[in-house]
Amino acid sequence: MKRIVLLMIVTLWLTGCASSGNQMSDSDKDKAYQQYIVTHKLESVRSIKRFKLSGWKELTETHLIITGQFNRDYLISLRNACTGLRYANWIQLYQFDSLMFDSRSDSLSGGPQALPIRCRIDAIYPLTKEQVTQIMNIGQLPTAASNAEQVGK
Numbered sequence: 001m002k003r004i005v006l007l008m009i010v011t012l013w014l015t016g017c018a019s020s021g022n023q024m025s026d027s028d029k030d031k032a033y034q035q036y037i038v039t040h041k042l043e044s045v046r047s048i049k050r051f052k053l054s055g056w057k058e059l060t061e062t063h064l065i066i067t068g069q070f071n072r073d074y075l076i077s078l079r080n081a082c083t084g085l086r087y088a089n090w091i092q093l094y095q096f097d098s099l100m101f102d103s104r105s106d107s108l109s110g111g112p113q114a115l116p117i118r119c120r121i122d123a124i125y126p127l128t129k130e131q132v133t134q135i136m137n138i139g140q141l142p143t144a145a146s147n148a149e150q151v152g153k
Helices: 002-021 026-039 129-137 144-152
Strands: 047-049 055-058 063-067 073-078 090-094 100-102 107-111 119-127
Touching (some): 026 073, 119 129
Antiparallel strands (some): 063 073, 107 119
């Protein structure tokens, strides 16, 4: 009986090691996002005029993609980690000017939280749909189909 229990524990441990070893840490993802910005020569904008939030995607606690009117996407880099963003059901923008989203004066927080913490914006990068797809794929595990393609090459 002890051998069966020990075997189950070892199997679970090995499974956990195998699955977590293939994923990038948030720190590695953040470095990859910064490298993507440099490699693809993304230019930050100071502000987005007539901005109205229509959606968002959390990447890490320091990066997210927000979508505005007309399905325009922006990569947001935060000055510091925005704790709780990963588990947020929604985000709140704190805009100094309701007609503009500005990287110098505006912030955001993720909710629900008892005491929302405002996270300062460091940079705003306009994105194409292709860039959104590429950024969303950073740190993702390869699918079985892509593994099969690699084996065939």
